[in-house]
Amino acid sequence: MEENRDEYFMRQALFEAKEAYDRDEIPVGVVIVYKDRIIARGHNLTETLNDVTAHAEMQAITSAAGVLGGKYLIGCTVYVTLEPCIMCAGALGWSQISRIVYGAADDKRGFQKFAPKALHPKTEIQGGVLQEDCARLMQDFFRNKR
């Protein structure tokens, strides 16, 4: 059941990523889940907002904290279609979020290679959920850019 629930929420993150794709943004999407409910959603808006900090995760962290009424996301899981970058991993580290589930790995920009200690020591990480769907969306995006 755990795996199916993860896939369900990752599909929601993929919906968000497709929203980004349709806006000509690098297609990364996120949902944050607390007690089995989605409390925040987001997709990459760096071009639309002219702002390098407008990654999907950053927006969703801010939004989830607003919903919970506190800045720590203990008890929450973030589902993100791409392995977080250094910036987003640093933010997730400050948030003390309990679990990070990502789809596709990011060998060029992912935090696991460049900032492996960014997270809170108690945070669990799981990669590869709906990996192919998440990676294909990125590949389609960059193929159309060429």
Next chain:
Amino acid sequence: MEENRDEYFMRQALFEAKEAYDRDEIPVGVVIVYKDRIIARGHNLTETLNDVTAHAEMQAITSAAGVLGGKYLIGCTVYVTLEPCIMCAGALGWSQISRIVYGAADDKRGFQKFAPKALHPKTEIQGGVLQEDCARLMQDFFRNKR
């Protein structure tokens, strides 16, 4: 002259840090300078905004991009009273900012130890400007917290 100019702008960042201090926020302040003019200022607001992403640098990056009308901060220098954390260094990396000048080092959370490749390869880094003033403000803050 270069050193004096750096000290002048770091004093401006210190004014911002004192604003944070007066709000009972960890006292970190920032200014971003382009062509010898301050185009963005910010101080830590994580408690006030209930948001771990509300570091001084993050706000100032967003603000400076708005002033310049583009998301890249090439040609800009950021003056920050404390060595940036992993999150902020990741954001500064995405921004391709040309120069980072900081005051006090942060051995526990600073990016140079935990994410040394966070920045754009062309970004210059200089630490230690008004280091004592910057560090003293932090020490005063945490002493009062005990």
